[in-house]
Amino acid sequence: MNSLKWLLVLSCLVAMAAVLGQGRAVSHLRLQNQGLRRENQAHQLAAQDRRAETAPGESERLRLENEDLLKLRNEVRQLRELVPEIEGARAEHQRLLQAKQNPPAEPSAYATPEGYVGKDALADLGLGTPEAAVQTFLWTMREGNFKRMLECASPRFKRHQGFDRLTAEELPQIGEQMGQKLQSQMQTFKDFRIIDRKEVTPEEVTLQLRSSLTSAVLSLSLRRVGNDWLVDQFL
Numbered sequence: 441m442n443s444l445k446w447l448l449v450l451s452c453l454v455a456m457a458a459v460l461g462q463g464r465a466v467s468h469l470r471l472q473n474q475g476l477r478r479e480n481q482a483h484q485l486a487a488q489d490r491r492a493e494t495a496p497g498e499s500e501r502l503r504l505e506n507e508d509l510l511k512l513r514n515e516v517r518q519l520r521e522l523v524p525e526i527e528g529a530r531a532e533h534q535r536l537l538q539a540k541q542n543p544p545a546e547p548s549a550y551a552t553p554e555g556y557v558g559k560d561a562l563a564d565l566g567l568g569t570p571e572a573a574v575q576t577f578l579w580t581m582r583e584g585n586f587k588r589m590l591e592c593a594s595p596r597f598k599r600h601q602g603f604d605r606l607t608a609e610e611l612p613q614i615g616e617q618m619g620q621k622l623q624s625q626m627q628t629f630k631d632f633r634i635i636d637r638k639e640v641t642p643e644e645v646t647l648q649l650r651s652s653l654t655s656a657v658l659s660l661s662l663r664r665v666g667n668d669w670l671v672d673q674f675l
Contacts, residue, residue, distance in 0.1 A: 553652045556631040567592060567668035570645045571634060574660065577671050581626050584619030587611070594663050594670040646675065 552558035562579040565572035573592060580589035590603060598604040606614055635657070636648035642664075649658045659675035 552631050556633045556652050558631045559626070559629050564588070567670065570637070570647055570662045570669045573662055573669040573671065574634070574647060574649070578626075578629075578632065581622040582629070584623040586615040586618040586622065589618075589622065592671055594665060594672040596663075597670070597672055600673065644672070645669070 552561070557575060559582060562575060562582050564576050564579050567573045567576060577589065577592045580586070580592060590598065593601075593603070595604070629651075631652050632649045633652075634647050635650050638646040638648075640646055640661075644664075645662050647660050647662065649660060650656065661672045661675055662669045663672040664670075
C-alpha cells in the first residue's frame with residue numbers, strides 16, 4: 441500500500457508540475473502577446489503621426505491636381521464650343537478662295553426688245569415733235585441735266601412743281617441737287633416705247649408710254665408752245 445501511495449503522490453506531483461509548466465508557458469505567451477500588442481499599437485500610433493504630418497501637404501497636392509483637372513475640362517469645353525465657329529470660318533474662307541479663283545461671269549448687257557428705246561440709247565432729239573420731246577425729257581433725267589429739263593417743261597409743269605419761283609442765284613445749287621435726284625429716279629429705268637398717241641387739240645397731244653419690264657402704262661400730256669412741244673403734265 442505504501443508503494444501505491446507513493447505512486448499516487450508522484451503522479452500528483454508530475455501532474456502539478458505539468459500544470460505549473462503549462463501555466464508558466466501560458467503566462468509567457470500572454471506576456472509576449474501583450475508585448476506584441478503594445479508594439480503594434482506603437483506602430484499604429486507612429487503611422488498615424490506620420491499621416492498627420494504628411495496630410496496637409498497631400499491635401500494641398502490633391503487640391504492643386506483637382507484645380508488643374510477642372511481647368512483642363514474647361515479648356516476642352518471651350519474648344520468644343522469653338523469647333524462650329526472654326527468650321528464656319530474655314531468654309532467661308534474656302535468659298536472666298538474659290539470665288540477669287542473662279543470669278544462669276546459678267547452679266548450680259550440688258551437686251552432692249554425690238555420697238556423699244558433703251559436707257560443707253562436715249563438722246564437729245566430736240567423738241568420739234570411730241571415723240572422727240574419725250575425722249576429728250578427722259579435723256580435730261582438720265583444725264584441729271586436739270587437746266588435742259590426745264591427747257592423741256594411747259595409753264596404749267598414748272599408752276600406745278602414750284603420751279604417757276606427759282607431765281608438765277610438759286611438755280612445752280614438747286615440744279616445740282618435736282619440733277620442727282622433725277623438720276624436716282626432713273627436707276628430702275630430700262631426702256632420705253634410709245635404705244636398710243638392721241639391728239640386732243642392741235643396744241644395738245646397725249647402719249648402713252650410703257651416699259652418692256654411691266655404692263656403699267658404712263659400717260660403724258662405735251663403742249664405746243666411756239667415751235668416746241670413741251671411736257672405739260674403726267675396723267
